[in-house]
Every structure is written in C-alpha cells, then in structure tokens.
Amino acid sequence: MAMARAFRSFLFALLVGSAALLAGLLGSALRTGRLDPLDWLLPGTVALIVFLGRDVRVSRARLASSWALVALPAGLLVGLASISLPWAGLALLALGLGLAAWGARLSTSRRRALRIALLLGLVVLALLVPRLISGVRIASDQSRLNVGVLSAMPLHGAAMGAAQGVSALESVGLRSPFWQALDSRLRLRPVDALEPATLRPLSVLLLAQPRLLAPQELVALDAWVRQGGRTVVLADPLLHWPDPRPLGHPERAPLTSLLDPLLSHWGLRLEPAEVDVESDPVERRALQSGGLLQLSGSSRFTRLGNGSGCGLTEQGLVARCRIGAGEALLVADADWINDTLWTLSPEHPADRAAWTSDALDLLIGWLDGRSPRVDPWSSWLADQDRLVAGLRGALALVLMLAIVEALVARRPSRSQHSIETEKDQKWNKADTNPDTG
Numbered sequence: 001m002a003m004a005r006a007f008r009s010f011l012f013a014l015l016v017g018s019a020a021l022l023a024g025l026l027g028s029a030l031r032t033g034r035l036d037p038l039d040w041l042l043p044g045t046v047a048l049i050v051f052l053g054r055d056v057r058v059s060r061a062r063l064a065s066s067w068a069l070v071a072l073p074a075g076l077l078v079g080l081a082s083i084s085l086p087w088a089g090l091a092l093l094a095l096g097l098g099l100a101a102w103g104a105r106l107s108t109s110r111r112r113a114l115r116i117a118l119l120l121g122l123v124v125l126a127l128l129v130p131r132l133i134s135g136v137r138i139a140s141d142q143s144r145l146n147v148g149v150l151s152a153m154p155l156h157g158a159a160m161g162a163a164q165g166v167s168a169l170e171s172v173g174l175r176s177p178f179w180q181a182l183d184s185r186l187r188l189r190p191v192d193a194l195e196p197a198t199l200r201p202l203s204v205l206l207l208a209q210p211r212l213l214a215p216q217e218l219v220a221l222d223a224w225v226r227q228g229g230r231t232v233v234l235a236d237p238l239l240h241w242p243d244p245r246p247l248g249h250p251e252r253a254p255l256t257s258l259l260d261p262l263l264s265h266w267g268l269r270l271e272p273a274e275v276d277v278e279s280d281p282v283e284r285r286a287l288q289s290g291g292l293l294q295l296s297g298s299s300r301f302t303r304l305g306n307g308s309g310c311g312l313t314e315q316g317l318v319a320r321c322r323i324g325a326g327e328a329l330l331v332a333d334a335d336w337i338n339d340t341l342w343t344l345s346p347e348h349p350a351d352r353a354a355w356t357s358d359a360l361d362l363l364i365g366w367l368d369g370r371s372p373r374v375d376p377w378s379s380w381l382a383d384q385d386r387l388v389a390g391l392r393g394a395l396a397l398v399l400m401l402a403i404v405e406a407l408v409a410r411r412p413s414r415s416q417h418s419i420e421t422e423k424d425q426k427w428n429k430a431d432t433n434p435d436t437g
Helices: 002-026 028-032 039-051 060-081 087-107 112-139 157-163 178-184 215-226 259-264 357-368 384-409 414-429
Strands: 146-151 187-190 206-207 230-234 268-270 282-286 292-296 301-304 310-313 318-323 326-329
Touching: 002 028, 002 039, 002 060, 002 384, 028 146, 039 087, 039 112, 060 087, 060 384, 087 112, 146 357, 178 187, 178 357, 206 357, 215 230, 215 259, 215 318, 215 326, 215 414, 230 357, 259 268, 301 310
Parallel strands: 146 187, 146 206, 206 230, 230 326
Antiparallel strands: 268 301, 282 292, 310 318, 318 326
16 A cells, blocks of 8 residues: 555656656747746746645655755756856746745645635746846846947838838838847947047947948048947858848848958958858857857958957957957857847847847947856757757656655655544544443
8 A cells, every 4th residue: 555655656746747847948948949947936836836735744854855856857957958057047946946845835734715825826926036037137237338330231210111111201210129129228329420520429339240431431440449449340251131122232231241451450350151052051159158149151250460469259250359449349240130030029129038049138248348248047058969968867857856755755644644544543542441341
C-alpha cells in the first residue's frame, strides 16, 4: 500500500513539475526567443498550490521539496539555454516561488473561504509581479539626450511617406515605429545637412546609412567630432531595407554605404558583405555584452594602418574610435533598426514583450556613450541546440526531484488519511473501558 501511494505521488509530481516547466516556455520564449525567468512564476505558483493544497498539514521538508521541484528545473533551463545569466530575474523567481510555497502552506490551516481567497491572491500576485517589474524598467530607461538623426532610410516625415506612396502633405507627422520608440526615450531632431551651426547644439549624432555627403559636410562632421562631439554611425555594406521604389530611384537609401572617404580618414575600412543567395540573410548575433541583434547583410570593419585610433569588437561588427576630443562608434550593419528585426508589434513599439532583439537598448546605450550592459532580468535563447540541452537537463532534474517529492511528501504521518487514523485511534481509546472484569 505504501509503495503504491509513493508511486502515485511520484507520477503526480513528475506530471505537475514537467507541466510547470514547459508552461514557462509558452510565454516570451516561444513568441520572441527571450528567456524571462518570471515567465515561470505563474505556472510555478499554480503547481505549488496543487502540490501543497491537498494536505491539511505540510512539513518543512515537504515545503522545501515542492519548491525545489518547481524552481530548480526552471532555473537550470534558463541557465543552460540563455546567452547570459539573468541573475536578478532568477533571484526574484526563487523568492516569488518561496513566498508562494509559504502562502500555500499557510492556507492549509485556514477555513475554506479564507483559504480560497489566499490562494487566489497568490495567483494574482504571480500575474502582477512581472508587469510591475516591466513598468519599473521602462520608467528607469528615460534619457535627456538631444540626438540629431541623418538617414536616407524612410524613418519619418516625407521620406517615410514617399516610400509608402503618400503625398508630402499627408506625410507630415509620420514616424516609423523605430522613431517613435527612440523618441519616447530621447529627444530626436532630424538633420538635413551637416553644417557647424546644425551640429553645434547636438549632444550626439546618429548617422544611419545616409545619402552621399558633400565634401564640406564630411569636413564639418570630422571637425565637430574632433572638438568633442560624439557620433554613432550605421554603415551597411548591403542594405536589405524594404522599399517598393526601384533600386535606381534617387530618393532610395543607398544599397551600400557611401561613407568610405570618412571611414578611411578615421583609419577604417568596411569590408563587402558576403552574399549567399540561397540562404536567409538575417542573422541572430549574440554580443559579448549579453545583448542580441538581428542583422541582415552585415559585414565587419578592418583597420587601415597602425595609426588608427579605432578598436574593433564583436568580430569587427563594432568599431570604437577616439578622434581628437570626441568619439565615434560604428556598426557594420543598418538593417537591425528595421522594425521587422526588433519587434513583433510595430503598432506598439514600446511594448518590450514584443521585442525580438535588444536593438533599442543597445542603440540608446551607444548614443549615451555607455558600454552595453547585460540585462540582469532576462536573456535570449542562444540557439536550438542549447534549448534542447537545457530541456534535457531540466527534465532530468524534474525526474530526480519527483522521486524526492514522493519520498518526502507522501509519508503516512503527513497525509490526511494518517491524521484521520490518529483521530480514530484516540476516539477508540477514549471509548474503551479499562475494567475488563
């Protein structure tokens, strides 16, 4: 009987633990490839309620084994499958599930109505905590930078309207999702020409696959940077930006970067893109910082001569150059700010849950002169092989912990049946007359 009870408990723990583990993948991981530990908070809380809500009395050993069965496999999966360890998210998940286990245990000694209310409260908290954390992160991301933007790509206004076949009058106020999201955290200022008077009030300049710049514009830009200005340059060797206009249209963004004179002056060379017509040009690139970009037709920079003041990182994708008193950061791709490569919801560009890369966070950090920071709350799925390895390890851990749960949780002294048996024994003893004569 005891063996059968333990086996049923093992199967139950294995089923519920595996379901909680797999349910966490149905959130942002399945939709965008982001591994957010808090996606496991709700299914983990429900699993703990199922585990601990069946018994009248829950021991500390039972509490610990149930928490471990829900929390540890999820943490192992995230740790094995992600490109960087989201330690803050994992710590909050462990704490949240610990509070859920404690609340579920506390409810077992309450009346039915109060017990249901307490358990529902745990579920509501599991739903609200991820939203509260997301709101705090968005509020802390605001910046006051005054950023000038010069780009031939259809990002706003008449250029965006022309690409969509809209008249110049109807194009007034048009802004791409990328522009909207960036403008909500910075102060964007369109720049039509690079002149000393235009550059002087700017904190930083974003130069994203611009048109062919006149010699005097290149001179003005170089002088501004040398006097302490800062610029971020997106130079694409093979632009894949969607545009219905013919390739030879004069208002289209250039197919390849036209900044070679400026790059050579700064000691850099943009290598041609390697073209494979049979493969998808989109590439998920995990950066050393822990961030992720989706590139298309990217290449790399190389240094010209020994006198270049530029350092190369990310296999040449990014170059940092000290130019006089100023600084230039260059990226060998511009397609990664295309809306299709960083969000699933262009109509709601500020919705982090729909982001498929760290494009905005990385760009804002580069514009602000900061080194990209690893997100402590969430990370990205590295690749399919890492996901499979993580799932195998996590399910094996669920199997082992289910055995522990069966041994710890279903001891007769901890079950409802055992408690009722003890009550019956006490009742029988009280009714038995010791006088047998």
